[in-house]
Amino acid sequence: MRIPLHFYIAHNAVEKGVLLDAARTAGEHGVSHIWLEVRSQKDTALIREVSSLNLHVVSAIKDPALIEGSLRNGTSGIAVHPGIQKEVLRYRDTLIRSGSAVYLYMREEDRSVLEGEGFFSLVNEIVVSYGELKREKIENLFVHIHHPDPVLHFNISRYLKMRYGIRHVVSLTPCRSMEDSLIPGSLTLGSLFYERIGEGVLLRLSSDQEYSRKNVSEAALLARNILGSCRLYPRAxxxxxxxxxxxxxxxxxxxxxxxxxxxxxxxxxxxxxxxxxxxxxxxxxxxxxxxxxxxxxxxxxxxxxxxxxxxxxxxxxxxxxxxxxxxxxxxxxxxxxxxxxxxxxxxxxxxx
Ligand code: SF4
The missing domain is CATH 3.30.413.10 (Sulfite Reductase Hemoprotein, domain 1)
Known part of the structure; x- marks a missing residue:
């Protein structure tokens, strides 16, 4: 079994050359999907460049007006904030025809709602959006949530899976060193995959890490090692x-x-x-x-x-x-x- 690895590149933080190099390195180390922030029509052209590296591109879109351009440029999926399902449904037929996936995900800005009630309102919004898209026969549908409290993260993910059958792409953010990342990463992925929650792993570098070849390859290796130990990723x-x-x-x-x-x-x-x-x-x-x-x-x-x-x-x-x-x-x-x-x-x- 092979759980697909996704890699998020916050490309507002990097130049195009660094971005392409990071995507290439990730691909060489088993990553199949690159998440790119698409903030303008100009960014949609990047989708083709990254796809030409034999990688699937997931366009992380804030402005629904960019969905069309992303689909036209061959994106494999769109990652949108819950709440804009009405705009997404305008492209329903194209999404179904192309088989593109829809990911409902928490943006970086949503980290501000992680404390208190805000997180639960967001989860509620995800449930509503997921339900509406599902009713319109968007089947290739996933949710990506994250929370720094692993117990809360686990319980919410399990609840969403058990209660609504929601499919998850789970999060793994490596720490600065492989040693520091191994135990928390194993606990997060281990507990979720033990409950069969997760159909993909989304890797992000931590905010203090550069998109160097070393950091990107180590992040991918960390995920592969953990998944490999659970027989969820082939190992050499x-x-x-x-x-x-x-x-x-x-x-x-x-x-x-x-x-x-x-x-x-x-x-x-x-x-x-x-x-x-x-x-x-x-x-x-x-x-x-x-x-x-x-x-x-x-x-x-x-x-x-x-x-x-x-x-x-x-x-x-x-x-x-x-x-x-x-x-x-x-x-x-x-x-x-x-x-x-x-x-x-x-x-x-x-x-x-
Ligand atoms: S395989 Fe043999 S040597 Fe190894 S722990 Fe078991 S009994 Fe001991």
Whole structure:
């Protein structure tokens, strides 16, 4: 499963060159949709430029008069503030015919209503707008809300989903560093996706971050890592390893680190050949400490090893025992057979 990644570029804050570079970088790192603020007819021309990078563009529109120009320039969706559904419905037939999505979203300015009653009035407005658009058969319809209080955010999102069947694009705003972002990001996305709330993730840089290649790629990587752990985004490779216990006779941590390092290098090599492991579903590798409880995980992965007695380990391939090897050959054998499995995946994918 692949949850689409959206990336919001507040382009009033950046020059065109920076914007295109940020969009390109985001695309290279798995983002499929770029949200662009469209504030004038001139901005609608940008939609074509960003679309030419093989990205879907969602036009974030404040002035309804810009909806037509955005649709004419090939936008994949429009993001509008709830309350302007009447204006949106003037383009109903075009929206339905083109399959363009409509996103009801909270603008930056709406952050001022996050305190107190204002937020609930806005939520109420979203419900009314959503209902009116839905009654007019606009089906490709989503809501994007955010709130700094994760508990409130979660409960409101769940309520909207359960009560009205509202489809959400959920928010993820990375902090300055990847480490700081990981736990809050995992909690937000984890709780929402656990309840099956969310059909997309909208990434925004925090207000103190520049649209540099590093920040954009790290934001995308953060989302991919979190979603990948929940099997909601394909990963090039996943290592399943045990915590070890008294049954483990080998240095499992060292072995796992070595295998991780070698898998990274292998992924890079495939990428250099123009192949992405994610496109063939990635590969699951189990590195387990013993042959008592290890074989379960090793069998359910694409490939795995489980430590055994007398400094040996068992290699499992495609769910079956393949062979027992001396411990010092395990990592090499695992890599040889991992490559074999990946090559077969690519060959199968290329079969007519
Ligand atoms: S797989 Fe074996 S070594 Fe690892 S934690 Fe389980 S019992 Fe212990």
């Amino acid at each position: 490779y996943t290592i399943i390893s045990c915590p070890t216990c008294g049954r483990c006779r080998m240095d499992l941590q060292k072995m796992t680190e070595e295998i991780d390092h070698r898998l990274k290098a292998l992924e890079k090599k495939y990428n250099q050949d123009g192949k992405n492991l994610e496109d063939v579903g990635g590969i699951a590798v189990a590195v387990m400490g013993c042959n008592v409880n290890g074989p379960g995980e090793a069998r359910s992965a694409d490939i795995g090893i489980a430590g055994s007695k007398n400094n040996t380990g068992i290699l499992f391939k495609n769910g079956r025992v393949f062979k027992t090897f001396p411990e010092n050959r395990l990592a090499d054998e695992l890599m040889i057979h991992t490559k074999d499995i990946i090559d077969k995946k690519f060959n199968t994918a290329n079969m007519p």
